[in-house]
Amino acid sequence: MGLGDWLLPAYTIIAFVFLLIPIVYTFVFSFNDSIKSNIAWRGFTLDKWLNVCNVEGGAVCQAFGNSIVIGLVATVIATTLGTMIAIALVRYRFRARSSISLLLFLPMATPEVVLGAGLAAQFLAVGVPKDMLTIILAHTMFCISFVVVTVKARVASLDPALEEAGRDLYGSPSQVFWRVTFPLLLPGILAAALLSFALSFDDFIITNFNSGSVSTFPKYIYISASRGIPAEANVIASAVFIIALVIVITAQVSRAARVRRLAKL
Amino acid sequence: MAFAAFATAEAQPQAPKRKSRIALLLLLPGILYLVLFFLTPLISLTLTSLQVPSEFGDIGQYDYAFNWQNYVDVVQLYWPHILRSFGYALAATVLALLFSYPLAYFIGVKARRWPLLQSLMLVLVIAPFFISFLLRTLAWKQLLSDESFIITSLKALSLLAPDAHFTGTPFAVIFGLTYNFIPFMTLPLYTTLERLDLRYLEAGSDLYANPFTVFRKITIPLSMPGIVAGTLLTFIPAAGDYVNASRDFLGGPDTQMMGNVIEANFLVLLNYPAAAALSIILMAAILVLVGIYVRRSGTEDLL
Numbered sequence: 323m324g325l326g327d328w329l330l331p332a333y334t335i336i337a338f339v340f341l342l343i344p345i346v347y348t349f350v351f352s353f354n355d356s357i358k359s360n361i362a363w364r365g366f367t368l369d370k371w372l373n374v375c376n377v378e379g380g381a382v383c384q385a386f387g388n389s390i391v392i393g394l395v396a397t398v399i400a401t402t403l404g405t406m407i408a409i410a411l412v413r414y415r416f417r418a419r420s421s422i423s424l425l426l427f428l429p430m431a432t433p434e435v436v437l438g439a440g441l442a443a444q445f446l447a448v449g450v451p452k453d454m455l456t457i458i459l460a461h462t463m464f465c466i467s468f469v470v471v472t473v474k475a476r477v478a479s480l481d482p483a484l485e486e487a488g489r490d491l492y493g494s495p496s497q498v499f500w501r502v503t504f505p506l507l508l509p510g511i512l513a514a515a516l517l518s519f520a521l522s523f524d525d526f527i528i529t530n531f532n533s534g535s536v537s538t539f540p541k542y543i544y545i546s547a548s549r550g551i552p553a554e555a556n557v558i559a560s561a562v563f564i565i566a567l568v569i570v571i572t573a574q575v576s577r578a579a580r581v582r583r584l585a586k587l
Numbered sequence: 588m589a590f591a592a593f594a595t596a597e598a599q600p601q602a603p604k605r606k607s608r609i610a611l612l613l614l615l616p617g618i619l620y621l622v623l624f625f626l627t628p629l630i631s632l633t634l635t636s637l638q639v640p641s642e643f644g645d646i647g648q649y650d651y652a653f654n655w656q657n658y659v660d661v662v663q664l665y666w667p668h669i670l671r672s673f674g675y676a677l678a679a680t681v682l683a684l685l686f687s688y689p690l691a692y693f694i695g696v697k698a699r700r701w702p703l704l705q706s707l708m709l710v711l712v713i714a715p716f717f718i719s720f721l722l723r724t725l726a727w728k729q730l731l732s733d734e735s736f737i738i739t740s741l742k743a744l745s746l747l748a749p750d751a752h753f754t755g756t757p758f759a760v761i762f763g764l765t766y767n768f769i770p771f772m773t774l775p776l777y778t779t780l781e782r783l784d785l786r787y788l789e790a791g792s793d794l795y796a797n798p799f800t801v802f803r804k805i806t807i808p809l810s811m812p813g814i815v816a817g818t819l820l821t822f823i824p825a826a827g828d829y830v831n832a833s834r835d836f837l838g839g840p841d842t843q844m845m846g847n848v849i850e851a852n853f854l855v856l857l858n859y860p861a862a863a864a865l866s867i868i869l870m871a872a873i874l875v876l877v878g879i880y881v882r883r884s885g886t887e888d889l890l
Contacts, residue, residue: 543721
């Protein structure tokens with residue numbers, strides 16, 4: 323027992339330090355006073371944070387903007403379609419159930435490069451030119467399964483008695499859905515939307531196959547990797563990191579506070 | 588985690604049959620979407636893998652055919668890449684499991700008394716996801732390069748041979764794959780370990796089992812669903828990855844994996860049939876390996 327008492331916490335601290343090293347590196351180098359490539363440390367500057375878009379005619383910001391638009395559109399479509407599937411899977415019995423589960427599971431078990439090449443082959447066969455639309459179609463496709471998985475857990479934990487009560491009080495099906503079911507599902511739907519946006523925003527492999535000449539933030543980094551990426555890319559990545567961290571910590575802390583309040587009752 | 592979530596699909600309350608029309612309306616758009624943009628592309632990919640070059644066409648022009656020879660050709664040409672993909676992915680999966688298990692055990696079991704600390708540690712596990720996958724990999728490239736202070740100080744301390752270097756070697760690629768997929772391993776492990784009933788462990792010690800035996804005979808079997816899910820979530824993306832092994836990232840000419848070859852054939856050489864044949868081989872191999880693994884590890888109810 324004695325050994326385990328300090329060995330495991332010590333290991334945990336070292337493991338976290340290791341996991342965070344590249345993040346700290348990215349953040350520190352966002353303050354690097356470099357001219358073009360961002361490899362060697364050349365002194366501290368706030369300039370990259372203040373003038374993020376002033377490099378390469380704003381190419382980084384253009385790519386970042388594309389990623390945001392693609393992420394938002396794909397998230398809205400994937401979350402809507404995925405939530406509908408999740409409700410149907412939990413609430414209704416039907417014969418094709420196991421084949422539908424398989425169809426939802428397979429995209430998650432398929433390597434991204436196969437998903438990317440498959441869609442690209444499809445667009446090629448049909449003669450669809452690759453642009454923003456093809457990226458959005460691709461991202462929506464791989465986000466749906468993750469939305470279903472996330473929302474399904476929430477639907478399963480929902481007490482059907484609450485909806486029954488709504489019906490007993492003469493609520494129409496749509497009233498019951500929008501006033502009872504939807505608000506109860508909302509935390510799960512929001513979590514699914516965040517996950518979907520994060521997956522879309524960081525996706526490179528599938529995007530690379532289906533983007534044509536359109537640039538996204540990860541694609542910009544991939545292309546710039548050979549000549550060294552500018553510090554401005556580190557600024558954008560660091561800013562996104564901080565925003566995401568704040569969102570998730572706020573959610574976790576409020577959840578922990580809620581659990582504690584419930585425990586006191 | 589994703590896989591575990593599917594396992595709970597069946598234990599749901601019964602619903603009246605007459606509502607199946609609503610179920611159909613709810614399912615139809617999403618399922619249609621996946622049929623159009625997931626299933627049909629896989630069929631397109633299979634058809635593409637059997638194509639032959641157009642007789643009078645330009646580079647990148649192919650006609651539909653039934654040319655099995657494409658598969659023979661790519662295996663002959665790229666068998667080292669195929670073996671490397673699975674070898675690197677296996678090594679990265681084992682390393683990620685060894686790294687993640689103690690971490691997930693601490694968060695899921697030892698930190699139970701402090702829910703807030705537990706939540707914050709979970710955030711730290713997924714924190715790498717909040718920064719671009721490619722930037723993280725580039726950061727490691729810089730940190731492992733010959734001029735970085737880590738490498739120079741290790742050499743100054745004689746912990747490393749003076750002529751040793753990392754970037755471009757299989758070690759660096761496996762390192763990068765391990766690092767990038769650790770959260771995929773830690774999260775499912777955490778999910779099962781968090782639900783581990785400690786009374787089983789106590790019962791084990793009461794019956795005079797030493798801590799190692801308790802771990803081997805009780806903890807490991809009870810955390811098997813997490814191990815299986817984590818292994819799949821790490822192995823599958825690692826085998827298909829082409830960022831870590833790229834020359835501009837952690838790889839070199841001798842570390843190219845299937846993903847790199849598929850990318851090069853599809854986007855640069857415009858040899859679509861070769862890229863498609865390799866993709867189908869990758870997918871088939873993964874389905875077979877996953878099938879065997881899941882059957883062996885005794886968790887058939889993943890779906």
